[in-house]
Amino acid sequence: MQRNETIPTRAPAWAGALVGLVSGGVALGVAQLLAGFFGPATFPVVAVGDAVVDLTPAPVKDFAIATFGENDKAVLVGGVLVVLAGIAALIGVVARRRLAYGLAGLDAFGVIGALAVFTRPGAVALDLLPTVAGVAAGSVALAWLLRRATVSRVSTSRVSTALPAPGPPAEVGEGEPASTAPEPERPAVMRAGGEVAEFDRRRLLTGAAGGVVVAGATALLGRQLSGQRAVDAARLGVRLPRPAVPAGPIPAGADLRLPGLSPFVTPNRDFYRVDTAISVPQVDPNDWTLRIHGLVGRPVELTYADLLKLPLTEADVTLTCVSNEVGGPYVGNARWLGVRMADVLRRAGLRSDADMLLSTSADGFTCGTPVDVVMDGREALFAIAMNGETLPVEHGFPVRQVVPGLYGYVSATKWVVDIKVTRFDTDQAYWTPRGWSAKGPIKTQSRIDVPKAGDSLKAGATTIAGVAWAQHTGVEAVEVRVDRGEWRRARLAQVPGPDTWRQWSIDWNATTGEHTIEVRATDAAGRTQTERIAPPAPDGATGWHTITVQVG
Incomplete structure (x- = not known):
């Protein structure tokens, strides 16, 4: 053995767990920072959460909605993060033995995250960059913190790696005080003429604190860059046109105004939200288009500006979620403003054999709406406003569907961007293969x-x-x-x-x-x-x- 060779040591298990947690935090922080540029769906935690939603059996989803209500997505994301934290800690503990084991663990979960991102609708190769960069940053943090946890000291004496057998205390000469200093925490491996690698608690904790700062700062910046502020600003800048067909005044006796009774008009902040979006899509109205194609005479593509120029209709409509239990909270009433779906579909020229509208949201969710219901004269809308204000982002801004008489899973697509005119016997929407009825008329x-x-x-x-x-x-x-x-x-x-x-x-x-x-x-x-x-x-x-x- 060469004289100046550093002898490796193994840090305590708690130190390895801390190293793994901080490294995992750095990985997620960097991934979220880059997802701020590439879109929320490229953040691996969101992508994995979306994949879990898609793969979860319908009874489990029903249980989650019934148990956690509108907080089901927060609970899911929290669960994913808890699982990731546990795995990150385990990776750090394993990496004490050999760094390559820890790096392999990070790579494995990077592959899972990358697969979840790449299998989302509309994904491209560049969407993998946040995950790849996150894994790279986590790997650097893992190696750096493990190195920081040890310090090398030169050993000139030959000391066995085995622990000495217990024996009586050494004799102390007359007048020489016995040493009472505690043994330092130094699980070292020492050999003759080499260097001793000792565990250094202080260096580890200061390094971990720096890693926490990096993880928190990158995550926060990533959230700010995610587009939410830009979309919020664009939403506030929308000037709603006056309706060509305004709704009549709400009858004076529509609201009994009894304490505890649901008001006739549900405020936007209290309106229920049930959807599959883990991260609320941030759709810039300047980039939004609605494509109508399939069994039509002439495909149509509308921009948001095009939609605002069409005659707008105002209507009071109550929406209900099919997940609502008897007596449940997933129902609300609002005054909606939008373009009649029937008017837009007539521009495309529906073929006589079409019986379903397969609508797709910006995050890839689909629902199938019966054509005859939309075309029978009811106020089915591509809605742009809710209770006198531009649609809230969480309720579908810039455009969503509102169809009276149908449960939301077959009608109320939020963030709608695509309508394929098709047939129920040739296409299926998101919930149908998961055990739900293809058509969902609301029950009294x-x-x-x-x-x-x-x-x-x-x-x-x-x-x-x-x-x-x-x-x-x-x-x-x-x-x-x-x-x-x-x-x-x-x-x-x-x-x-x-x-x-x-x-x-x-x-x-x-x-x-x-x-x-x-x-x-x-x-x-x-x-x-x-x-x-x-x-x-x-x-x-x-x-x-x-x-x-x-x-x-």
Whole structure:
């Protein structure tokens, strides 16, 4: 052995885990920084999350929506990050033995991230750059931190690598104080005439702190560069034209204004959001186009400026998610502004054999909408505004679909960029092969908002109230019963048309004890919602909303 050779050492397991975590953070930070230039979908965490969504069985998705609601995507991304953190720590521990093992681990997860990015719709080779650069930065950080965790000291004496056998303490000469200094933390391997590599806690921690700063700064800058600010600025700069066909004023009696009752118009900030987008697409309206092709006489391509020049229609429409359980929150009502889909499709010249519109969003999601529903005269819109303001980004800016009477999974495509006119027997949309019905007409439903399930009430006069919906047919009656007694008709609020939900209320003289309250609605065609309980899959939940309250 040459005299000045450095003898390697192995840092403690906790140090390896710390090195792995910081290196993983640097890798993700650099990847997110570059994804700020190439688009959110090129960030490997988002791409992996999207892939998980696509591959997850429908029952698991239903469970996630039912359990976590609109936070399901945040929970998924958080879960991905937790898994990555655990793996990064393990990589750091393994890298203590041999750096090549740690680098191989980073490369393996880089391959997984790259595959997730490259298999997204519209991906190109350059989209892999954030992942590749991230893995490279993480590898450099891993090697640097492991080197920093050790320091070489020259050893001139011959010391065995084996630990000495325990024995009595060395004798101390008269007048010589015994040493009480603690042994330093130095798991060193020492040989004659070589250098001793010792673990250096301070150098590791200062290096790790620097790595955390790099990871945080690059991630933050990447988020700022992701295009959100530019799209927000473009959205605020849109001047909405006046509608050629304005909606009439909302009837004075449409909102009963009872505490706890859902308002007739759902504020944008409170409107439910259920979609497959892990990262909300940031679509610049200046770059947006809508392509209509397939079974048409003449393909059409519209820019955002083209769309704003067309006659705009305003309509009050309630949207409902097929994932909504009986009594659930995934329903809301808004006033929408947009171009009638039927007018645009007529410009393309639909062929007589077409029966489906396969729409695609900017993030690759697809849904299939029946042609006859869009063309039957209802206010199906390519919407550009919601409740008097330009569409919020999370609700589909710059353009989304709004089709009364259909669940959102077959009609309400956000960030829509492409319409293929086709047939149900030749094409399938995103949810159909995952077990959901190809067509999704909304089922008549009603919900109790006041009181809430489990509430404790005072005995005496009280009010039971809620909302009911039967989009594009309309609600004709709502009935309520307590403790399986007689059904009593509720008072109905006014509505501007058949495409919105309808508020209802009924007086109740509450008596002491536990009570069960049920509600059912009947649509304008005379169909009363069924008592039969069914889950959301495959075509919408059924049953009567039932709650229990305590009166004291």
